[in-house]
Amino acid sequence: MPKENDEKVIPTVILYDDRGLQLFDQITYIDEYYLTNCEIDILNKHVDQLTEYIASGSCIIELGAGSLRKTQIILNSLEKKRKNITYYALDLMEQELNKSLSSLGTFSNIKLVGLCGTYEDGIDFLATLPNDKQKTIMWLGSSIGNSNREEGARFIRRIQEKAMNPGDMFLIGIDRRNNPEKIATAYNDPQGITAEFIMNGLDHLNVIFDQQFINRNNFDYFATYNEDEGRHEAYYRSKQDQVLEFLVPNDINKTKIKINLKEDELIRIEYSYKYNKAETIKLFDETRLANLESWSDSEFQYGLHLIYKPPFFFTRTQESKGSVPTVEEWQEVWKAWDTVSLSMIPLDKMHSKPIYLRHPFIFYIGHIPSFLDINLAKHFHEKFTEPEHFASIFERGIDPDIDDPSKCNPHSIVPDQWPNLSSILEFKNKVRKRLLNVYDAYKDKPIPRSLGRVLWMTFEHEAMHLETFFYMLMQIDYILPPKGVIIPKFRPAVNEAQDAKLLTIPTQTITIGHDDNEDLDDSDPLDLPFGWDNERPSRKVTVQSFKIHSRPVTNKEYLDYMKINIYQNYPLSWIPVDHSSFEYNVRTIFGPVDMDVAMNWPVLLSQEQAKSYAEWKKMRLPTEEELRCFYDTYPQNPNLDSNIGFAHWHPIDVPLDNSIHGIGNAWAWTSTKFDEYPGFTKSKLYPGYSSDFFDGKHNVILGGSWATHPCLTRRTFRNWYQRSYPYVFSSVVLCQA
Known part of the structure; x- marks a missing residue:
């Protein structure tokens, strides 16, 4: 019986003998156990969208397949689309596995294969499949919740590194941090099936040890939801003071182990972790898998996420280790x-x-x-x-x-x-x-x-x-799709973004730049983060109160402006379909998409176009200092909340609900000219980096786009382009005139 910090723990695996599997299957039919119904709800509504991504000739491997009720929905969709698929079901108990596979019936295009073994056995098997055969790994039922957050991330990372190639996909179900009472009831149903499932683990423990080690009548099931940690906790509770004794198996000395328990002492059997949005994004980042598409049930209690291994990955939640790039x-x-x-x-x-x-x-x-x-x-x-x-x-x-x-x-x-x-x-x-x-x-x-x-x-x-x-x-029509990147299935926007909220930023004094001194010698430490010459020295600026929109201007808003004003100067991030009737597609590296798809994306445009739009709205562009105040006043975690570093290979919708859109998706134009300032000194390593562009024609942009490396989204980084340059991935956030 392992211990963690003096806590008594029994491994969760003891719950899953033949009877345990049967009991768990019964649990999935209970209304209170919402997780299964949520996944079924999602699949019933979105399975055809999911199976669009699964290529004919590929294989699917399901970890901990269980009764296959949800899998049946996926396989039926693939069969309807006549996709030739090999489906591998991995589970622990051969009898239950054969029973589940038999329940699926027969298919014309899908080959069914059972794999009896542990998760580790499954990973080893995955590694033997041909590299040119696309794989989709399925891990449903929020099984990741049975591991703590670090263990769950390490497990998926191990699969990614050992058994996945660029372009392979991973379908994972993740329960959310729902109402504590709802979660508590889900794991302690009125019928008592969950309690019996847990208590059966003690009977299985005696079978494993081949001796009467523990008497289940001396324990009961205790469950609670730990809201701070975001996890349901299941324990065996000792009804009395007692001593557990067992003989060490295969020990010629017949060593006897004694474990003392006090009345009401708890033995942990299972944690079930729940994930909020930030924790889910962090999980994907730590496992170095990119999110393709996510679906929720009707009541937004549960998420089904299709993620994949890209050809490269820029980690967003961890800073560089040490004083230089690794x-x-x-x-x-x-x-x-x-x-x-x-x-x-x-x-x-x-x-x-x-x-x-x-x-x-x-x-x-x-x-x-x-x-x-x-x-x-x-x-x-x-x-x-x-x-x-x-x-x-x-x-x-x-x-x-x-x-x-x-x-x-x-x-x-x-x-x-x-x-x-x-x-x-x-x-x-x-x-x-x-x-x-x-x-x-x-x-x-x-x-x-x-x-x-x-x-x-x-x-x-x-x-x-x-x-x-x-x-x-982005400007060529002969671009090829990047190898190893799954092409997204662009879908028309369901709703239009609400009007941007006008926020008031109070008067404040901020620090621009930092003091990364290039003149120090090798006896001095290398300051972090590194900075270019236009980032130093640090300087304090007082910014008077101003008002600014909560998000950038969208494609739809800019198109409306053009239609009203019979304005013909369209952004080069668009492609005319019928210029005279103001019909445009929006450029992506995967080819043009309909305006209906990209209507809520930030419009990518030149500074001159942004200024023209702002004047029509009787507003203006923010200064560099004002935009920096906006980012500082409404800080987002740039590593988690932002579309940067190829988290997506295109812009995504601005918040449709008037929440704050900060760094990411697109750079943001300012009205500030890129020019010399008091204290500026040319870099000795790269003298012309900034000063060659102090010509009065370049303006500062801040933030970062979907294609910006995370290292360049640091607070002090300044970018710049000519005001009429039409190709930069930059949008605009408007200020009050």
Whole structure:
């Protein structure tokens, strides 16, 4: 009988002998046990949406299959769609498993296979399936609640790492933190079936030990809901002072163990954890699985979530460990770049220009490793990686003045002919190896501050360009779906967002920027977080009270403005269907979607378009300081509440209920010009990073978009674009005029 912090505990697995399984099946038919009815309700309404994602020729593996009542709904939908599926049912008891499979009947397109074993056996089996065979793993009934939050996350993470490939899916049912009385009744039904299910575990314990170890008549079932921890707790309660005795099995010395129990002492048998929204998102983040779609029952008591393994994952709920980006963080950024550059652009289009204001795609594929290589070589006073001439053509790209493209910022030599893709990829691999060698060289000693700054700068440079690369990808019609990413099933919005609430922000003094001093030497610690030159030094600003909307302007609102004003300057995040009648689709990397789908997404537009809309509404754009006050006054957890870091591969609806929309989904334009300020000093590592754009034509944007790496959503980070630049993933939150 294991102990945790002196608490007596019996493993939950003893509940599931043959009789225990039969009793639990009876529990699932009780009205008070709402979990099963909720899942059935969800499946009855949404099963066809769910099975749209399951590809013909794939396989489904269900962990702890049970009676298969809910599974029957899924399989029937797949059969109706004539999808060829192999379904594997995993459970502990062979007799019950065969009985459940027999109850399903016969199918023409679905092959049924029983797997008798533990969860660990199931994981081992999953790992043997072919890599090119898509898998959908099902874990229903809120079974995750039987583990604590850390154990549940570790278990799913183990499945993800050992048995899932990019594109494999995981369907999980999760009970929510409902009314405590409702939860208590669900686990202590008036008929007493749950109590008998629990007490039967003591009989099973005697069978396991092959001796009369425990007398169930000396115990009763005690259940309670711990609202603080969000879990139901089930215990055996000793009715009296007693001593439990048993002989250690297979012990030649016949050692006898004694356990003393006091009257009313509790022995834990089961916890059932419930999850709120934040805990659910954190679970997915810690398991490195992306949410495809979620469904709720009619009374919003329970969630069914379809998540999947993406080709790369940017962790949002954990900060970088240590003073530099980890090797694992570098590798995820590299996976992202490889996914984008090698699976989304046809090879014959690599030398094409997606935007006339920028170089062809091939430049950026060479620019990313070249920038890293140049800065490593400079720091260590070494030669550039061969071919060395790549440094002269790939160091810096063009950024023309939109109003006069003949004017351009300082940039590298533009060759008559760009190198071919294979030579650039070979170079990229050598540069990545060069970086890994740096980490190997410092694995047993601290990284010097000066080197740490180089690593942060080059890491964030790659992260920034990943997003700007998507600005270009969004504008082409020959884009390919990213390999290993499940294409979402875009559905028309059911309701239109309510009018944005006008919030009053009080007068306050805030701190802009921070004091990450570049001039300190290697004897000083590397300050965290790293900052670019336009983030320092810190400075206090008093912002007078103002009013601001609770969320960004939506596509539907901007379209209404165009219709009323016969305004023809549509955002380039849209595609005209019939320009004269104001019919537009909205761009995504998966192709255009109907305005009915994206009506509640933030509109992505230029600063000039945002300003024009604001003037029509008799409002204005916020200053940088005002927008920062808004984010500070209504703080959201940017790691949990925000659509950043490819949590989705597109914008999502603003809150439809007038709740606050903070960082994420899209950047937010400000009226603040990007310019020099008192105390600004050029970076020594990258002198032209900011100062080259102090031209009066660029404005600050804050926040982050769906394609922004989480490291760039820190409070002090400032981004900027030309006011007329139409491609940036930026929207606008309006202020009172």
